[in-house]
Amino acid sequence: MTDVLLRASGLRVTRSGRDLLHDVDLTVRSGEHWALLGSNGAGKSTLLAVLGATGHPTAGHVEVLGRQLGRVDVRELREHIGHVDPRHRMLSPLTVLETVLTGRTGTTDLMTRWEPTAADVARAEQHVADVGLTARRDARWPVLSQGERGRALIARALMSDPRLLLLDEPATGLDVAAREHLLETVDALRIRQPGLGSVMVTHHLEDLPASTSHAMLLRDGGVVAQGPADEVITSALVSAAFDFPLAVERSGGRWHARRAD
Incomplete structure (x- = not known):
């Protein structure tokens, strides 16, 4: 069994003549825990919908759990994907x-x-x-x-x-204590199930679990950067993705952002 859970290449999603995503390449393997980061309208939820087989690409090649979208019963495929x-x-x-x-x-x-x-x-x-x-x-x-x-x-x-878990802004509406409890739950789950792969969408760096291993930054439907989390979640790249000067720090395994001086 391949360790590749998701593979997208040349992914484009167009609605009403507008590209919501374009030129997106992404590979997620077992044991990897990806964060999709970007401002409102960057394309995060659109990408997550395609990866979860609830949305359809306009162009490109997408494989989910070894099966190509467009050539598989998506209802059966969704049974093997955990969606939160x-x-x-x-x-x-x-x-x-x-x-x-x-x-x-x-x-x-x-x-x-x-x-x-x-x-x-x-x-x-x-x-x-x-x-x-x-x-x-x-x-x-x-x-x-x-x-x-x-x-x-x-x-x-x-x-x-599921071999694949998709989390769509799971910390939305939570107070600080509830958010911390939720993220501890996610970290513990990832330890208990080392073969699980996951993708989490969020607007806020503070909402990322410490177990986040990889990240993709999106802006206006395109990829600003992707790769190992510590190489991507940096002041320069996050500032570029959000079009705002930000200072990003990591302490205790968690990320924090504030306006750059």
């Missing part, structure tokens, strides 16, 4: 455990006439424990904090035993 989106639309007031179990069927609600097996429930319980929500397993979605929802969605994504 804080804007996840919950149709019913499910409990934490029930929410995690929906990851088994890839649905937004428990399927009628579907019963999880004892093994399914045991796995869901373990994932709930791994994200620190055992005490909240029976709490219903409407009463969960934003941070608890984020961690529940990570547990849900793991129910499909």
Whole structure:
């Protein structure tokens, strides 16, 4: 089995005559944890949608888990991708455990006439424990904090035993404590599953887990820089991507940015 999880070359996405992405090349391997960084409108979420087989390229070649987009049943392919989106639309007031179990069927609600097996429930319980929500397993979605929802969605994504995990701004709307808890959860997951590959979209360097290994900087749909995180997340390159003078520092494994003097 190849260790390449994602490969895009010459990727372009055009909508209404405008390029949302152009000339994007990206390869993500097992054990690599990529950050997609850029300002609003840079193309981050558009790229993540293509990588998750929920969006379609206008041109270029894209392989996800060894299968080429355009020549594969994307519904079947999505079953092997864990997707964490804080804007996840919950149709019913499910409990934490029930929410995690929906990851088994890839649905937004428990399927009628579907019963999880004892093994399914045991796995869901373990994932709930791994994200620190055992005490909240029976709490219903409407009463969960934003941070608890984020961690529940990570547990849900793991129910499909994905080789690839996509995180779309998972720290959105979180206070500082909830953000730190979420990022600790992501770091711990990456240690427990060393073969997992992941791609995370964020606007903020402070939202990157310490386990981030690689980064791509986007601006106006094009790639400013990509490669090992410490070579890409620099003052000069981040300033170029955001078109603003920024001083970037890394301490304790985490990145921070402020206006350059």
